[in-house]
Amino acid sequence: MLIREATDGDWLAVHPFLRAVVDAGHTYAYPEELSLEDARPLWMEQPPGRTVVAVDGDTVLGSAKMGPNRPGRGSHIATASFLVDPAAQGRGVGRALGEHVVGWARDAGYRGIQFNAVVETNTAAVSLWRSLGFVVLGTVPGAFRHPEHGYVGLHVMFLDLT
Template identity: 70%
Template sequence: MIIRVAEDRDWPLVFPFFSQIVADGQTYAYPEGLTLATARSLWMEQAPGRTVVAVRGDQVLGSAKMGPNRPGRGGHVATASFMVDPAHQGAGVGRALGRYAVEWARSAGYRAMQFNAVVETNTVAVRLWQSLGFEIMTTLPEAFEHPEYGFVGLHVMYQRF
């Protein structure tokens, strides 16, 4: 598996699993029914951010986007979002993308990384981020409407570099 900067030609390969994950409604609060173009504007970051893909040959296994959490005086803290094609979950793609994002942020001079909205019922992601050094700073109760569990909390997770 190789992680590289996403190119325009990658987006049509990311969009199918992006759409599936959004439609599943378990981890992201994006609206359903996004078009190829609208979803692209939400996922494909512009500088100073970056979007990457994890690939094996011509197959895109997952993607991550990263950049400043806030503009201006908050720009010293990075954030990131991750999506792994459900067909490739459990194969280390998320961990590889997470390590990449943390290293990118460190090398770009960010002082920390913050995840603003990790759904508390997404225990696989919570354990992964904790194993990579993130702490749950707080949980916003009932901040996410889960299709199976109803209103659940969103964790704010943080790692100082």
């Protein structure tokens, strides 16, 4: 598996699994049924952010977007979001993307990484981020409307890079 900068051509491969993940309703609060054009600016970051893809040959397995969590006086803390094609789950794609983002943020001089909205019932993601050193700072109760569990919390997670 190789992680590299996403290209315009990669967007056509990312969009179908972005739609599948978002439309399933378990992890992202994006609107359902996002068109190719409407979803692109939500995922394909512009500088100072960046978007990467995890590939196996010509197959895009997953993607991550990253950049400053806030502009100006908050720009020393990074944030990121992750997608793994459901067909590629369980192959270490999420871990590889997470490790890539942590290394990128450290190398870029960020003082920490903040995830603003990790769905508490997404136990695989919560476990992965904890294994990479993230801690849950707090949980906003009922902030996410899950299709099976109803209103569940959103964790704010943080990794100190200082």
